[in-house]
Amino acid sequence: MIASPRVRGAFDLGRESPRMRDRYGRNEYGESFLLARRLVEAGVKAVSVTWTYIAPNGAVNNVWDNHGAIASLGGISGFAILKEKYCLPPLDCGLSALLEDLADRGMLDRTIVAVAGEFGRTPKINPNGGREHWGAAQTGLLAGGGIRGGQIYGKTDKIAAYPTDTPVSPEDWLATL
Amino acid sequence: MPKLTKQMDKVAVVRSLSHKSNNHEPSVYHMLTGRQNPALVVPRNARTRSDFPSFGSVLSAFAPPVDVPAFATVPRPIGHDGVTYAGTHAGFLGPKFDPLERAAAKGVREPETHPLTPLPDFPEARLVAREGLRKLLEKQDDGLQRGRLGTTWTPTAIGRCA
Numbered sequence: 521m522i523a524s525p526r527v528r529g530a531f532d533l534g535r536e537s538p539r540m541r542d543r544y545g546r547n548e549y550g551e552s553f554l555l556a557r558r559l560v561e562a563g564v565k566a567v568s569v570t571w572t573y574i575a576p577n578g579a580v581n582n583v584w585d586n587h588g589a590i591a592s593l594g595g596i597s598g599f600a601i602l603k604e605k606y607c608l609p610p611l612d613c614g615l616s617a618l619l620e621d622l623a624d625r626g627m628l629d630r631t632i633v634a635v636a637g638e639f640g641r642t643p644k645i646n647p648n649g650g651r652e653h654w655g656a657a658q659t660g661l662l663a664g665g666g667i668r669g670g671q672i673y674g675k676t677d678k679i680a681a682y683p684t685d686t687p688v689s690p691e692d693w694l695a696t697l
Numbered sequence: 698m699p700k701l702t703k704q705m706d707k708v709a710v711v712r713s714l715s716h717k718s719n720n721h722e723p724s725v726y727h728m729l730t731g732r733q734n735p736a737l738v739v740p741r742n743a744r745t746r747s748d749f750p751s752f753g754s755v756l757s758a759f760a761p762p763v764d765v766p767a768f769a770t771v772p773r774p775i776g777h778d779g780v781t782y783a784g785t786h787a788g789f790l791g792p793k794f795d796p797l798e799r800a801a802a803k804g805v806r807e808p809e810t811h812p813l814t815p816l817p818d819f820p821e822a823r824l825v826a827r828e829g830l831r832k833l834l835e836k837q838d839d840g841l842q843r844g845r846l847g848t849t850w851t852p853t854a855i856g857r858c859a
Contacts (some may be wrong), residue, residue: 524764526764526765527765527797529758529767530765531799537823547770549772549810551772552771552772555771555799556771559765559769562765563763563764563765564765564766564767564768564797565753565756565757565760565767565768566752566753566756566757566767566768566769567753567768567769567770567771568729568751568753568768568769568770568771568774568796569770569771569772570770570772570773570774570775570785570801572775574801574803578743578803580777580803580804582777583723608698611701612698612699612700612701615701615704616698616700616701616703616704616750617700619701619704619707619708620704623707626805628707629848631821636714636728637728638721638724638725638727638728639716639718639719639724640714648761652719653719653720653721653724655715655716655717655718655719655724656715656716656717657712657713657714657715658714658715659710659712659714660711660712660714661708661709661710661711662708662709662711663704663707663708663831664711667709668709669705669706669707669708669709670705670706670707670708670709671709671710671711672709672712673709673710673711673712673713674711674712674714675712676712676713676715680712682715683712683713683715684713685713686713687713687715688711688713688714689715689716690716690727690728690731691731692834693711693714693728694728694729694730694731694752695731697752
C-alpha cells in the first residue's frame with residue numbers, strides 16, 4: 521500500500537512547478553503543506569503537519585514553544601524569534617499558499633484546514649520577550665469544509681487570559697473536524 | 698503575516714480554544730485525541746496500545762477503505778526528549794490505523810509507524826518471501842474450497858416447489 525505508485529508519486533514534489541514550490545516555500549514546513557495537498561489529492565483522508573524546526577546541525581528547536589532566549593537559536597528575544605526564517609514568515613507563505621491553492625483547485629469546500637498548538641501562551645510577556653504555556657486560551661484557525669470564513673468565533677477577557685464567550689474544548693474542536 | 702491576511706475571507710478565527718493543562722504532553726494528547734491524561738509526562742508519555750487514538754486514526758477507522766493510507770503525518774510526528782508523544786498514533790485501534798509517517802521524530806529511539814523505506818532488519822527479500830507465502834496459501838485455500846464443494850453453488854431459479 522505504501523509502495524503504491526499513487527503514494528510514492530504524491531511524495532515526489534519534483535512534479536510540482538518551480539512557481540508552486542516557491543509559493544509554498546522551500547523549507548520543510550512549506551513543503552509539508554504542499555505534500556499535504558498532494559496526499560489529499562491522492563486519496564489520503566487526514567494529514568497531520570507538525571512543526572518543530574530542525575536546524576542544519578540537526579538540533580530540534582521547538583520554535584512555537586516561544587519562551588524567548590532559546591540558547592540553540594542564539595538567545596534572541598521571543599519577538600525576534602517570531603520574525604526569523606523558521607517561524608512566522610514560512611507559516612505565512614505555506615499556510616496562505618495552501619488555502620489559496622485548495623480554493624483554486626476547487627478542493628477547499630471538501631477539505632478542512634485546522635491550525636492550532638497544544639496550548640496558548642501566557643497573556644503577560646516575560647523579560648525575554650517570550651511567553652510561557654497557557655492552556656486556558658489560544659487562537660485556532662479553521663478553514664474550508666463549509667466553515668464560514670471571515671468570522672471570529674469566541675471571545676476572551678481584555679488580556680486574552682480566559683474565554684468569556686463560547687469556550688471551545690479540544691473535544692469540540694475535534695468533533696468539528 | 699501579510700500573505701495570510703489576504704486569505705482570511707476563507708478562515709474562521711477561533712479565539713476561545715481552551716483546556717486546563719499547561720504541560721506539553723497532556724495538552725498534545727488532549728488536542729489530538731480529545732481525551733485527558735494528566736499523568737503523561739516525559740519520559741512516561743511514549744505511545745502505547747492502550748492510548749486513545751489520534752483524530753486521524755479515528756477517521757481512518759470510519760473511512761471507507763481505499764488503496765492509499767487514510768492518515769499521514771509529515772514531516773514527522775511530535776517528539777521531544779527521546780519520546781514520540783502519545784496521541785500521535787492509533788493507540789488501541791491498532792497498527793492498521795496508524796498514520797503513515799514519512800520519518801520518525803528526531804532524536805527518538807522508536808521507528809516511524811509505516812516507513813517509506815524498509816527497516817534495516819526487514820530487507821526487501823523478506824517482503825517478497827511474505828508475498829510469495831500469501832499467494833501460496835491463497836492458492837491452497839482456493840484448491841481446498843473447490844475440492845470440498847466440487848463446483849461453486851449456483852442458486853436455482855425460482856420455479857416449482859414440492
